[in-house]
Amino acid sequence: MNADVRWLNQVSWDDQGLVPVIAQDHASGDVLMFAWMNREALETTARTGEAVYWSRSRRKLWHKGEESGHIQKVHELRMDCDNDVILLRIEQVGGIACHTGRHSCFFQKYLAETGWETVEPVLKDPNLIYSKDGGKSHD
Template sequence: MSVSTKWLNEVKWDENGLVPVIAQEASSGDVLMFAWMNREALQRTAESGHAIYWSRSRRKLWHKGEESGHVQKVIEIRIDCDNDVVLLKVEQIGGIACHTGRHSCFFQKFLADGRWEAVEPVLKDPKDIYS
């Protein structure tokens, strides 16, 4: 018996049928990344327990970690008060969420002198992640 998908109707999808998604590490509270989901991606994420996003550049579903092995195990799915942003609380397998080999995609900090600086280390060289 499958779970009803009526809950998907409560999401406020944008004009392209997408909703913004924030992936947050459940254990630390670190914001790991921002992405998009369409209806199918959110449904498949809920069913599989792994983060599946919509790649706007590739125009297809993207199972996080399909190439890198750095999958996101979904602990909890939340939606904001306006029903237009999804929050995934995840366990980041391998500790790397960013394609740059860092823990988080939010590794650049704005400095008072008006420039951005990388303040998080590269944990693994992307050349060693993607072949």
């Protein structure tokens, strides 16, 4: 058996062949996002050094940053004690991980007095990030 296959076999994949993944900024420790990977996504991530996820809504591989340019350079892959969660310690190119234009997808904080409140600013308008020309005609 190929050693490259054995490490993938150690992951406890769910019944859909997926594993949850947390992306964490390697320098600050900020949790940036949560996503899913299948075997091909995890193998591709390890091989290329850039985060590739499985999009459950689009039912296809998703190279983080393929549209926005905000790729994730992987510094370290870790697996939890139950082998059922992957942690990517990454460098977030451009500083924006969230499709809303924020640094992190975890920008809402629960406050007992008011409920969920947005506590992180939009760094770049998502309409500029995801326009065909990347917002260049708007600069």
